[in-house]
Amino acid sequence: ATGTERPQLDTGVHDKSRAAISARHLRTDRWWLAPAATAAGLLAFVVYSTWRAFGNAHYYAAPYVSPFYSPCLAENCEPMKAGPNLEIFGSWWGLSPALIILIFPLGFRMTCYYYRKAYYRSFWASPPACAVAEPHKKYSGETRFPLLVQNLHRYFFYAAVLVAVILTWDTALAFRNSDYEWGHMGLGTIIMVVNIVLIWLYTLSCHSCRHVIGGKLKHFSKHPVRYRLWGWVGTLNHRHMQLAWASLISVALADFYVYLLASGVFDDPRLF
Ligand code: FES
Numbered sequence: 001a002t003g004t005e006r007p008q009l010d011t012g013v014h015d016k017s018r019a020a021i022s023a024r025h026l027r028t029d030r031w032w033l034a035p036a037a038t039a040a041g042l043l044a045f046v047v048y049s050t051w052r053a054f055g056n057a058h059y060y061a062a063p064y065v066s067p068f069y070s071p072c073l074a075e076n077c078e079p080m081k082a083g084p085n086l087e088i089f090g091s092w093w094g095l096s097p098a099l100i101i102l103i104f105p106l107g108f109r110m111t112c113y114y115y116r117k118a119y120y121r122s123f124w125a126s127p128p129a130c131a132v133a134e135p136h137k138k139y140s141g142e143t144r145f146p147l148l149v150q151n152l153h154r155y156f157f158y159a160a161v162l163v164a165v166i167l168t169w170d171t172a173l174a175f176r177n178s179d180y181e182w183g184h185m186g187l188g189t190i191i192m193v194v195n196i197v198l199i200w201l202y203t204l205s206c207h208s209c210r211h212v213i214g215g216k217l218k219h220f221s222k223h224p225v226r227y228r229l230w231g232w233v234g235t236l237n238h239r240h241m242q243l244a245w246a247s248l249i250s251v252a253l254a255d256f257y258v259y260l261l262a263s264g265v266f267d268d269p270r271l272f
Contacts, residue, residue, distance in 0.1 A: 061261035
């Protein structure tokens, strides 16, 4: 047996009705590697996105707008000809406009079934890995506040679809040059296209999406279209974790690319 001695608790795997195994766990592999890597990846994204969201600068380099700042809903947005720029929040809004919109993609990811597993394991060790008992004395699952809020995931999914539609529009506008003439492509256009494809794949592979498409049906035979769509979403759903990471990285890279252009580090290489 490996691991430290079993803590003196009488709940969970230490409940009196369970086999009295003294070792904390019996795993001999490096089970801690996955939660440690997950924690490092998520932490890196949180640090980067916080810096960028509060930065309130360098988020627009014609014709590209950072996905962190779109749609721009405040009067203090940089004048943009890319993406919707609705001044719903007037001059009283003095903070970064990213803070208004990021709540939706952030809420979508925070309540995502995969990310829940990821941060429950890596940050809360609840449990840290399969067959490794958690150190907590009590377990109330997601039945109480604040974790009860996880049930809002479906509504965040609806918001995320809307945001994805807007980012798709931003991507279409990226097929222009810096004088806003159509029919051009730069390296940034490719980065924007890759990012929006990954965002759509991640959004459509959502478990809530799968339920919206194919749930609450008694007979698939009477709903052939929904059955077909449900099958496609199910195929994507098998890759949900990979898509979650790929889209997280791509959205950060797309933002960083706009940051580099907007801060004058280099000019966007135009392909045609
Ligand atoms: Fe992950 Fe919905 S379950 S986005």
